[in-house]
Amino acid sequence: MQFTIGQAEFLDTLSAVSNIVPTRTPLPIIGNLMLVADNDALQVSATDLDLSVTMNVAASVDKAGTVTLPAKKLTDMIRALPASPVRVKGKNEHITIECESSHFKVHGLPADDFPSFPELNFDAGLTVTAGTVEKLAAHTRFAASTEDTRPILNGVLWELENEKMQMVATNGHRLARYILPASNGSSGTSQSVIVAPKALAQVGRIFAPDDELKVAMDERQIGFKGDRGVVFSRLIEGPYPNYEQVIPVDNDKLARADKERLMAALRRMAVMASDQTHRVRLSIDEDTMRFHVSTPDVGEASDEIPCTYEGDPIDIGFNANYLLEVLRYVDTDEVEITFKAPERAAILRPTGDDQDTYLCLVMPLRLQE
Amino acid sequence: MASVHVLPEGVVNKIAAGEVVERPSSVVKELVDNALDAAASRVEITLESAGLERITVADDGFGMVRDDAVQAFERHATSKIKAAGDLDRIETLGFRGEALPSIAAVSRVTLETAPEGGGEATRIRVDGGEIASVEPIARGRGTTVDVRGLFFNTPARRKFLKTHSTEQANNVRRMLELALARLEVGWRVTHGRRGILDLPPARTLPERLTSLHGPAYVNTLLPMGDSASTVTVRGLVQRAAAAGAGRRRQFVFVNGRPVDASELVRAALSGYRSTLPAGARPDLYLFIEIDPNQVDVNVHPSKREVRLRSGAQVAHAVEEAVRAALGAGHVAARPVRPHIDRVAETGPPDPGQLGLFLSGRRASPRRAPSVDPQDEESPAADGAIAGRITGPEAESTDVIDREVLPSVWQLHNRYILAQTTTGVVFIDQHSAHERILYEEVIGDIREEPRPGQRLLFPTVLHLTPEQFATWESYRGLIQRLGFEVEPFGGDSIAISAVPAFRHAFDAETALADLLDDLSDPGAGSADMNQHERVARLFACKAAIKAGQPLTQTEMGEVIDRLFATELPYDDVHGRPAVVQIALEDLNRQFGRH
CATH class of the missing domain: 3.10.150.10 (DNA Polymerase III, subunit A, domain 2)
Structure with a gap:
């Protein structure tokens, strides 16, 4: 693979993605970011197995390819570079990174070992702006539980109906609910899922408020897809307590x-x-x-x-x-x-x-x- | 001048009774064992005053003829084994021939029995070990043993008994075990006028458990079936996600005999690996079949213990069977959640920055690995520590903060290390917090009751009959701790408020555990009063556990509050809570003095 990208854009992308990389993991590959260069774009992906993120950024690609590199080392390296074009090239797991006079050689891990991301059908998903998701989440996720005892309450309940959508969170002592009209169109059926607050935070981090997102889900996963990238998260298994009753x-x-x-x-x-x-x-x-x-x-x-x-x-x-x-x-x-x-x-x-x-x-x- | 002589039979029997008949539940168990060994298809048990007034066990088994019935009251009279070699192949529940004479020695027993095939029926009355009368009667097939005035002639033994509710809890536990072991038998148990169990014969364990606890409960269990070469492990284990309230429905049966086998329970729990939330105890029903000559049940007269000739192999088989069962069932995914408590995300300075020569973030065991993406431990946010104070998550911090102690470390998520003027102290976080809570809870009980935080979703706890009986007798004290609890039908209770403490703890599980321990006669010494007992046990349940990561603020608070207690240096179990190392000793170690 071989591509060139501005230091600032590269660093922004790495920073937005790598914060989900767990610091300690028994699986070394999880500590890596996956870089895919193709068609004048670079995709950077990270996962902690529950939450997976890919972010797209424009790059000048001379030779398509895929590699995984250690997240912290790569991010630290790019942060330390001057604001100039960064050239990344190499074969298999041996990668060279150059910028002005600086020269690094890094060893990656085989890209085949990187966990594959879920497959969800975004065509059938609903459309919503990232700002709407963020507004719902910001008003509710503080109320979610942080204790281990009832995992279900660690999540935010997101209910999608024909005319409105709402998020609810509670720790059993207090509860917050925010409702917005679903003016961005919905799939027509009502659905509800329990999402980890950290997945919602990641959506706010990757996308700008005006970004249009496609949201797709099945029983186990939810995905948010926009032009800037995609966020997948494992859903928390329900049922959520009957909060309306209380x-x-x-x-x-x-x-x-x-x-x-x-x-x-x-x-x-x-x-x-x-x-x-x-x-x-x-x-x-x-x-x-x-x-x-x-x-x-x-x-x-x-x-x-x-x-x-x-x-x-x-x-x-x-x-x-x-x-x-x-x-x-x-x-x-x-x-x-x-x-x-x-x-x-x-x-x-x-x-x-x-x-x-x-x-x-x-x-x-x-x-x- | 004392001379050596053989003890009269009556004294021998009283001594044996001391071993076999410790409490009403031992009588219940021995009599039911006999009924089951007589191939009963139905057993009816009637208790009064937790069995102290009366225990009646009636069966429809094969009964005895007159001479056998009389002989049954003689020591070591049994139909179940004949020679020593038979001890290696015991397949009946009883075999020692001690039960009936032992019981008869310390009570007034009436035995009625009619042999199979319609022979003459017999009634035998025995009073304190002496046969008072033997007479022919008319009755249907089977045997009824009626035991009254247990320990009437051994007042010392009577003194060692616990409260009625505790003894009754023991009775219920024993009967439940037997009802689980013998599904084909119908059971009916009444205590006073209250029906406790009414179980039709069942074909399968789930069927029996459905009669006991309802179908919703049975759905939380997964079947287990595993045959290693010499050991068969069958039964039911609870899904990890359903475990939690610490109900302690953990039963182990070896060749159909209920036993206390903590090592096998431990093996089963290790089959769960890390899928269990902290402190959760899944319900277990383990049925282990093993060649009888591999088991020694003749360890203790009560037969609660068994010795396995290949214990490690059996434990391994149990662990594997549990793991296989959980793997086959759908183990609920545990969501990732921030480990850090709400407390003071903004407050404490990073201790990594405090010591100039303790640099290196990894070297400061400052706090748990955080899963929160916002947290500073993630690589991207590295070097942006100040940024997190204004970061989005900072909004959700506690408003009330406290002064922070400098230089406090958490070691292995278990001990707190702090500098003192003369050296360093290591503080056991659980012991320390237990001590703090103990004094608080004593205050709640004796002075002002603790406010209860009302719950949005009242929790229903399905208790065992033992736990329910315990709750009823400790109700007032439990309310003073801050719990609001109401009966919720059957043996269930509804919790609508829990004690308000700053730290997060699982109040429902703590209550269930507390009830467990209170109903366990072994817990707590006799000289402790009820208040102290409740406070001590509750403090232990509610305290921060070993293994729990703490923030700087939390550690500081533990230290401050610990040294404000009356006895900071010892925990409530009498172990040290604080270990000190004097600077002088360190100096000496480094050769500087």
């Missing part, structure tokens, strides 16, 4: 407050909250939201902010961190919180036109009397 529909107490003031008050309370439970108590009536924490051997704190409130007064406990985390993703200045009872889920939403797109549930901490 979204309350009878929350009859409604508070509206300024999001920044609410967050500031919670941060102050968090200082004195128990470092184990992070429990803060909210007491809301007519026009005031009061906060109180009391931690044995540490001390107490209280604060209040104005709010509008409809319903009977309520006293309810929360993990301050869960509230703060969720509030960070509410995009409006004002936030709406509804309640039913101190042991039932509270719902946080943005106010205004986006009201129905985003919803977060937070389960309370039991208050001991």
